[in-house]
Amino acid sequence: MEFTMKKPPIVQNSESSLKRSFNLHIALIIVSVGAILLKAFTAVPEDATYTALDQAFKVFLMLAIGVGVSMIIELFYALSEGSTKKFESYEGFVDPINSGLLIALLLPTITPIYVLVLATVVGVYVGKLVFGGYGYYIFNPALVGVLFANVSFGSRLYVAGTPLELLKQSMSGSTYTFDNVLELFIGNYEAIAVGSTAAILLIFVMIYLMVTKVIDYRTVLAYLLTVGVISFIIGWVNGFLIDYFIVNMISGFTLFGAAFLVAEPVSSPTSRETKYIYAVVIGVMMMLVRVLGNEAEGLVFAVLLGNMITPFLNRTVKRSNKKGLIKTISICSVAVLLMGFVLGFLLQDRLIEAFASIGGII
Amino acid sequence: MITEYSHYLEPTMVYIPITDEDYRIANVVVASGDTVKIGQVLAHKFKGKNKLPVVATVSGKVVEIVEKMDRFGKIVDHVVIENDGASTMVELPSLKDDVTTAEVRKAIETVGLHKVDVDGLFTTLNFDEPIKHVVVSTVFANEPFTSTNYEYLLNNAADIVDGAALLAKAAATSDVTIIADKSMPSEVVDELGKEIVNHDIEEPTFVDTKKVKGWDYKVMQGLVKEQLSINVLDNGILYVHANTCKMVSDVVRRGLPVVSRNVAFTGDGLHKNLVLDVRVGTLLSDVVKELGGYVANQELNLHIGNYLTGVQVPSDDFAITESVDAIHISVYDEVEEDVCIKCGECNDVCPAGILPQNIMDAELRAVGERIFDLHTDECVECGLCTYVCPSKINVLEWVRRAKRRVG
Numbered sequence: 183m184e185f186t187m188k189k190p191p192i193v194q195n196s197e198s199s200l201k202r203s204f205n206l207h208i209a210l211i212i213v214s215v216g217a218i219l220l221k222a223f224t225a226v227p228e229d230a231t232y233t234a235l236d237q238a239f240k241v242f243l244m245l246a247i248g249v250g251v252s253m254i255i256e257l258f259y260a261l262s263e264g265s266t267k268k269f270e271s272y273e274g275f276v277d278p279i280n281s282g283l284l285i286a287l288l289l290p291t292i293t294p295i296y297v298l299v300l301a302t303v304v305g306v307y308v309g310k311l312v313f314g315g316y317g318y319y320i321f322n323p324a325l326v327g328v329l330f331a332n333v334s335f336g337s338r339l340y341v342a343g344t345p346l347e348l349l350k351q352s353m354s355g356s357t358y359t360f361d362n363v364l365e366l367f368i369g370n371y372e373a374i375a376v377g378s379t380a381a382i383l384l385i386f387v388m389i390y391l392m393v394t395k396v397i398d399y400r401t402v403l404a405y406l407l408t409v410g411v412i413s414f415i416i417g418w419v420n421g422f423l424i425d426y427f428i429v430n431m432i433s434g435f436t437l438f439g440a441a442f443l444v445a446e447p448v449s450s451p452t453s454r455e456t457k458y459i460y461a462v463v464i465g466v467m468m469m470l471v472r473v474l475g476n477e478a479e480g481l482v483f484a485v486l487l488g489n490m491i492t493p494f495l496n497r498t499v500k501r502s503n504k505k506g507l508i509k510t511i512s513i514c515s516v517a518v519l520l521m522g523f524v525l526g527f528l529l530q531d532r533l534i535e536a537f538a539s540i541g542g543i544i
Numbered sequence: 545m546i547t548e549y550s551h552y553l554e555p556t557m558v559y560i561p562i563t564d565e566d567y568r569i570a571n572v573v574v575a576s577g578d579t580v581k582i583g584q585v586l587a588h589k590f591k592g593k594n595k596l597p598v599v600a601t602v603s604g605k606v607v608e609i610v611e612k613m614d615r616f617g618k619i620v621d622h623v624v625i626e627n628d629g630a631s632t633m634v635e636l637p638s639l640k641d642d643v644t645t646a647e648v649r650k651a652i653e654t655v656g657l658h659k660v661d662v663d664g665l666f667t668t669l670n671f672d673e674p675i676k677h678v679v680v681s682t683v684f685a686n687e688p689f690t691s692t693n694y695e696y697l698l699n700n701a702a703d704i705v706d707g708a709a710l711l712a713k714a715a716a717t718s719d720v721t722i723i724a725d726k727s728m729p730s731e732v733v734d735e736l737g738k739e740i741v742n743h744d745i746e747e748p749t750f751v752d753t754k755k756v757k758g759w760d761y762k763v764m765q766g767l768v769k770e771q772l773s774i775n776v777l778d779n780g781i782l783y784v785h786a787n788t789c790k791m792v793s794d795v796v797r798r799g800l801p802v803v804s805r806n807v808a809f810t811g812d813g814l815h816k817n818l819v820l821d822v823r824v825g826t827l828l829s830d831v832v833k834e835l836g837g838y839v840a841n842q843e844l845n846l847h848i849g850n851y852l853t854g855v856q857v858p859s860d861d862f863a864i865t866e867s868v869d870a871i872h873i874s875v876y877d878e879v880e881e882d883v884c885i886k887c888g889e890c891n892d893v894c895p896a897g898i899l900p901q902n903i904m905d906a907e908l909r910a911v912g913e914r915i916f917d918l919h920t921d922e923c924v925e926c927g928l929c930t931y932v933c934p935s936k937i938n939v940l941e942w943v944r945r946a947k948r949r950v951g
Binding site (some may be wrong): 183184185186187188189190191192193194195197198199200201202222297316317318369447448450451452453454457472496497499500501503 | 618746756811829838843844846847851852854856857859860872874876877878879882883884885886887888889891892894897898899901902905914917918922923927930931932933934935936938
């Protein structure tokens, strides 16, 4: 009897990329629903002309439009390529929906709808489809779209009085204390993105994604540790330890990035050592922008920079072994500690003073 | 897990391949019409100066010499013998107790025992190069999951450990490592342990076979403390299976040539799955007829050997030799490959510590220099990268292509 010589019946484990996409899908939907509910219960300013329910509807509208535009672009692209077969089942729509949701979640409530549409078009088409679609892009598509929106329509997306901005102002004289840490955890405040506020929900989702292997736990933990250590040292050097640490860890894009952006597999490096370097570079860049830059939030730039150096990182590594791993981790830890101290002293223009004191000791 | 055991030892015809991958030239010494006994030399095969006999596995009349596909899919000459069922044997010397290195080597050579374990890192019984370690695996990894035939180990513990000791004697070394399964029942461990103490061999190394992650590579790397080559004989390791030890013991102690082989028949293409004791030289088609044929009207896949590193062959018209440990016949199931999502799991799992994903990337871009840089030559083709891939990509095939590109 004749047998087929097509693919050999090699046994593979039960993991599957599609399952991972679905898990990410579920996580994003949870966060989206969380964002809508949160907006419905957030107190609005007394002089505002809108109610909390209006805000919630706006968030829903943003999410729906992001998803719709993303799906339409992918469909048109598939039509132009003549390959609409994958859209016959829901599986084909998982990735377009994920991109649309991510872009909508990364923009603030006050975003004009046309900005959202443009951001989605740029993110999905320029960020993803130009490179060949899912699996081939080098920059995180959602962040390409968000960066485009932030650079082109910065003034329309500006949200005043976010915790990070207040913290930044407090560095240069004005005082700001956090009277309610619980509010920060729940996410009951106006922020630069609709999806990035509910810290507890994001931590839960992050753990879910790590357990289901959608994101690599090493990248996520190295990134969180970097941000944590640097903000801790800055706070310690400048004398407001707890406030600086907590606000940097749980507000802004820190947790949202850890769950969805930093460890996104396609645009991050592939081997153990490079994953650590990549995470540390992103953490350090983010803190650099937060401390020294004009913007209050630096994750978008940091992740895109990390994506940019990913091919280079992949090229530097030749094989992975224990020795190289230990070397990488120790160099990364020293770099993070050093960066923390330098930033901490720089913030108060005390760097020269610090150098002088080190010189004195020597 | 297979629980059914049976035997099929009296086929009407046996087909003995007279050359193999290493020994490519053969000189037939019998003619059509000759009557042969079990263990009688049919041909001599040559690899350079090395000469090895090919022996008959049944007694009977030589019918003809035909060209036929062997178990690797190559067309080679086979001697066809008609079985008379009498099982008359050639007298071979049987050695008791104290044996010398030369005696063991000679006994193994007389029956042409050479290539028994072919999958993964297993080596041939080759004593030309100096050997420092003899490693024996008692774990059977011949199904779509790792499963051990504990009954076989329990019944043959004495022969297996004796065979391991004989191999160490032949290799002129005293370092024998037996790899055992952590979940092995205690009576098997006791039985093996008793024999191990009798032969003054070190304690077995226990591995966790529930996780598929290249434990034999780790054990051997721990022994030699260097990067393993694809043929671990180069590292001074003779790595064989418990079955081979039993064969060696039979040959040396009892003067019995290798006439039968335990083969695991698995897969949904067959009506029942079982371990069958098969006469060496039996055609697979005859065995399957005996087992009740294939599942009807399906496109089938035939795979010989380990589920990660075995070979796929296009036809069942080949003779089962002593190197066939498992046959998997399954209904062809088209699994679509997704794009590589660059999760890096193949890079994490690789026991040699190289980066299959990066090698695949370099191969896709056809950069020979980069492939060379990535230590592609250290790949031992264990297939774990393919096993863990969530996108169901055959990563090993890409690494093989990369190897071929750089030569």
